[in-house]
Amino acid sequence: xxxxxxxxxxxxxxxxxxxxxxxxxxxxxxxxxxxxxxxxxxxxxxxxxxxxxxxxxxxxxxxxxxxxxxxxxxxxxxxxxxxxxxxxxxxxxxxxxxxxxxxxxxxxxxxxxxxxxxxxxxxxxxxxxxxxxxxxxxxxxxxxxxxxxxxxxxxxxxxxxxxxxxxxxxxxxxxxxxxxxxxxxxxxxxxxxxxxxxxxxxxxxxxxxxxxxxxxxxxxxxxxxxxxxxxxxxxxxxxxxxxxxxxxxxxxxxxxxxxxxxxxxxxxxxxxxxxxxxxxxxxxxxxxxxxxxxxxxxxxxxxxxxxxxxxxxxxxxxxxxxxxxxxxxxxxxxxxxxxxxxxxxxxxxxxxxxxxxxxxxxxxxxxxxxxxxxxxxxxxxxxxxxxxxxxxxxxxxxxxxxxxxxxxxxx
Numbered sequence: 001x002x003x004x005x006x007x008x009x010x011x012x013x014x015x016x017x018x019x020x021x022x023x024x025x026x027x028x029x030x031x032x033x034x035x036x037x038x039x040x041x042x043x044x045x046x047x048x049x050x051x052x053x054x055x056x057x058x059x060x061x062x063x064x065x066x067x068x069x070x071x072x073x074x075x076x077x078x079x080x081x082x083x084x085x086x087x088x089x090x091x092x093x094x095x096x097x098x099x100x101x102x103x104x105x106x107x108x109x110x111x112x113x114x115x116x117x118x119x120x121x122x123x124x125x126x127x128x129x130x131x132x133x134x135x136x137x138x139x140x141x142x143x144x145x146x147x148x149x150x151x152x153x154x155x156x157x158x159x160x161x162x163x164x165x166x167x168x169x170x171x172x173x174x175x176x177x178x179x180x181x182x183x184x185x186x187x188x189x190x191x192x193x194x195x196x197x198x199x200x201x202x203x204x205x206x207x208x209x210x211x212x213x214x215x216x217x218x219x220x221x222x223x224x225x226x227x228x229x230x231x232x233x234x235x236x237x238x239x240x241x242x243x244x245x246x247x248x249x250x251x252x253x254x255x256x257x258x259x260x261x262x263x264x265x266x267x268x269x270x271x272x273x274x275x276x277x278x279x280x281x282x283x284x285x286x287x288x289x290x291x292x293x294x295x296x297x298x299x300x301x302x303x304x305x306x307x308x309x310x311x312x313x314x315x316x317x318x319x320x321x322x323x324x325x326x327x328x329x330x331x332x333x334x335x336x337x338x339x340x341x342x343x344x345x346x347x348x349x350x351x352x353x354x355x356x357x358x359x360x361x362x363x364x365x366x367x368x369x370x371x372x373x374x375x376x377x378x379x380x381x382x383x384x385x386x387x388x389x390x391x392x393x394x395x396x397x398x399x400x401x402x403x404x405x406x407x408x409x410x411x
Contacts, residue, residue, distance in 0.1 A: 071335075072148055079340050079353060080109040081324050083148035087334030093150060101160040101183035105130060106240040107152060108296070108322060113137060113169075114144035114152045117320050118238035118294035120207060121189060124181040130168065132238065132294035132365075137176050138167040150338055158183045191216040196233070201406050205235040209242030209298040214250050221253060221281045231406045232285050237292040237316065237365075237398070239299030244323070244344060247298035248273050251305040253281040258309040258347065261301050263325065265342030286409035287312040288402040291357060292365050296320035304346035304357045314359035315402045323352030361405070363398045 053061055071084040085093055104123020107114050114136040119126045136144055139155045147155070158164065162183045167176045191213055192205040202224055206213040221232070232254075244261075251260045255275040264270040289312045291303050300319045306312035323344035329337040343351045 069146070072146075075337060075339070076109065076112075076148070079324060080149055081322070081326055081338070081353075082340050083150045083338045085148060085150060085336045085338065089148070089151050090330075090334060090336040092154060093336075096154060096157070100157040101162070101185050102157055103164055103181045103183055104186045105156065106294075106296070107136065107149070107156065108320070109144075109149050109152075111135070112145045114139070114147070114149075117296050117322070118240040120186055123186045124184060128179050128181060130179070131170075132292065133171060135169040136166055137169050140165050148338075160185050188213070191220065192235075193220055196403055197231075197407060201231045201233055201403065203233045203235065206239060207241075209239060209247045209250060209302070211243070211246055213242075214246045217250060218253060218281060224282070224285070230285055231409065232282070232287045233290070233399075233402050233406060234287065234302075234312070235290045235399070235402075236295050236299040236303055237290050238294035240294060240296035240320065240322070242298030244298055244301060247301040248305075249279065251302045252276055252279045254283060254287055254306060254311050255309055256280045256283040258305075260305045260309075260347070262345040262347075262349070263342050264345065265325070265340075268325070268342035283311075286406055288405050289314050290398050290402050291316040291319050291359055292398070293317050293320055295357070296322040297352075300352045300357050301344055303359075304350070304352065307357065307360065308347040313361060313402075313405050314357070315361045315363055315405065316359050316398045317362065317365055318358050319356040321353055321356035361401060363401045366395065366397055 053066065068084070068086055075082040075084045102123075104120035104125040106117040106119075108117050109115060116125075116130055116132055116134040116136065118132055119130050136152075138144060139147070139152065142155070144152055156164065160183060164181045164183055166179045166181065168179055169176050188207050188210075191207075192203075194203040194205075195201065196203055202220070204217055204220060206217060224230070224232075248260050252275050256277045258275050260273045260275055262270060262272050287306065289303050289306055291299070291314060295303060295316075296319060300321075300323055303314055303319065307314045324340035325342040325344075326338050327341045329339060331337065340353075343353050345351050346355075346357070
């Protein structure tokens with residue numbers, strides 16, 4: 001292909017994404033003319049950059065790879081959930097029917113790399129001692145910096161019994177660790193229930209907030225004896241998966257009035273989700289909610305609603321920061337954009353994706369981060385030893401603080 005054609009190809013690709021991103025169409029152009037003009041003025045800068053890449057780079061660049069990288073970077077500069085899918089990737093994405101085996105981790109992107117948000121208890125990832133905040137540098141040898149979040153999540157799935165190789169960077173470890181996992185059909189545990197303080201505190205721990213688990217919480221709350229379990233400790237640590245509608249329903253169990261959340265975007269009319277008294281289960285029992293850096297999305301929506309409505313004390317760490325609604329835009333060459341078109345907001349208007357949720361009572365997690373820091377002067381070998389099984393934490397400071405707060409509250 002002639003050089004001028006390659007330059008035009010890349011230029012047209014960038015323009016195409018800008019057109020979709022800015023929503024350039026006949027309706028609303030005048031209202032947004034100034035920001036659009038500013039964006040399109042950048043086309044001259046892009047053209048100049050492309051010319052230098054094509055004529056001055058050390059070697060003739062691979063234009064399709066440069067184009068894909070530019071488009072992927074453009075989308076990821078917005079947020080972790082916005083992705084560009086090449087025609088091949090989008091074809092794989094559409095063919096994915098779900099229900100395949102996994103290794104038990106929820107992932108997002110931070111610092112350009114895939115990042116572990118939370119780990120499902122008892123899963124292969126849990127047994128391999130993967131923790132919240134671990135960076136996945138590569139999946140099956142492919143650098144996650146060069147993969148969109150959608151593709152990363154697809155790569156983690158596979159047939160039961162199939163192998164998955166991860167290169168993981170742990171906190172306080174300088175050298176990536178190779179971990180081989182076997183995909184399994186991971187079953188999500190039911191809501192855990194424990195009674196504390198002579199059965200006066202009901203502890204509930206869901207692993208995700210889908211319809212089934214929220215239904216289980218509702219049943220347990222309704223079964224609380226009026227003269228017995230009069231306080232509730234809701235553990236939303238590492239709750240990252242689930243449905244925002246179900247999260248709204250869960251928050252409503254504890255709220256009789258007030259705003260639960262809001263959803264708004266540039267072209268998405270603002271929606272306000274308010275508490276429905278007819279769906280309230282227990283609006284008076286003293287309530288404490290536990291959160292950590294693995295609390296994301298649906299878990300954050302519940303935590304923010306209960307905190308800002310002054311319904312619960314929040315104990316733990318600042319949450320991960322996720323909560324956007326995506327829309328898919330198919331492009332003419334068979335590729336696609338998955339674009340965040342609206343973001344969920346707390347009752348006070350804070351965007352969950354941007355701000356996360358800060359608990360009123362900060363208590364650091366004492367989770368095992370993979371052991372002591374490496375001695376970088378020590379010799380290393382290519383083969384890494386198998387990670388030791390995750391040890392149970394004998395003292396849970398966050399849980400103990402939550403119980404302490406509840407003990408001091410009058411039922």
